[in-house]
Amino acid sequence: MTMTPDHPSLVTRIAVGKALGALVGLAGFLTFPYFMADVGWLVRFGILFWYTTLGGIIGLAGIFTWHPVLKVRLPWWVRGPLIGGWMNFVLTFFAYDFMEAVLINIFGFGSPLASPWWFAAEGAVVGLAIGWAATWFGGEGKAAVGH
Numbered sequence: 001m002t003m004t005p006d007h008p009s010l011v012t013r014i015a016v017g018k019a020l021g022a023l024v025g026l027a028g029f030l031t032f033p034y035f036m037a038d039v040g041w042l043v044r045f046g047i048l049f050w051y052t053t054l055g056g057i058i059g060l061a062g063i064f065t066w067h068p069v070l071k072v073r074l075p076w077w078v079r080g081p082l083i084g085g086w087m088n089f090v091l092t093f094f095a096y097d098f099m100e101a102v103l104i105n106i107f108g109f110g111s112p113l114a115s116p117w118w119f120a121a122e123g124a125v126v127g128l129a130i131g132w133a134a135t136w137f138g139g140e141g142k143a144a145v146g147h
Contacts, residue, residue: 003076003135003136003139003140005136005137005138005139007139008138008139008140008143008144009138009139009144010059010060010062010063010138010144010145011138012134012137012138012139012144013059013060013062013063013134013135013137013138013139013140013144014056014059014060014134014138015059015138016055016059016130016133016134016137016138017055017056017057017058017059017060017130017133017134018052018053018055018056018059019055020055020129020130020133020134021051021052021053021054021055021056021058021126021130022048022051022052022055024051024055024126025047025048025049025050025051025052026048028044028047028048028051029044029045029047029048032044032047035102035105035106036101036102036105043098050091051126054083054084054087054088054123054126054127054130055130055134057083057087058079058080058083058084058127058130058131058134059130059134059138061079061083062076062079062131062134062135062138062139062140062141062144063140063141063142063144063145064079065140065141076131076132076134076135076140077128077131077132079127079131080127080128080129080130080131080132080134081124081125081127081128081131082124082127083127083131084123084124084125084126084127084128084130084131085120085121085123085124085127086120086123087123087127088119088120088122088123088124088126089117089119089120089123091119091123092116092117092119092120096116099116099119100114100115100116102116103115103116103118
């Protein structure tokens with residue numbers, strides 16, 4: 001299924017991606033103290049900026065609809081989750097201990113949901129939503145860059 005808005009635009013893709021990313025980041029910013037009372041402002045702003053940037057990257061990646069090495073199509077429902085999951089995987093890789101502490105506070109020690117690697121799955125879901133919205137409103141591929 002190809003979504004073609006009336007006026008495809010890379011700027012619209014990036015703006016939609018950043019706006020949705022900012023909403024997800026704002027939700028994290030506002031709710032983080034409920035999960036971990038002693039979390040500092042630096043972490044809260046980091047989550048806000050992380051998801052805003054993630055949305056922008058997913059929006060920008062919408063111009064790539066073909067993988068040149070693997071020779072396969074890259075529809076929005078592959079690009080978004082792949083980028084979102086990968087970026088949150090990298091974040092978890094570098095902040096494993098902190099993210100583990102957050103999830104233990106939420107789900108309790110020993111719970112299968114207390115694994116920090118669930119953040120990668122969460123990133124894939126967020127990436128799917130951002131990829132869909134950016135494509136719906138801004139188009140994709142060469143049409144989005146005016147060719």
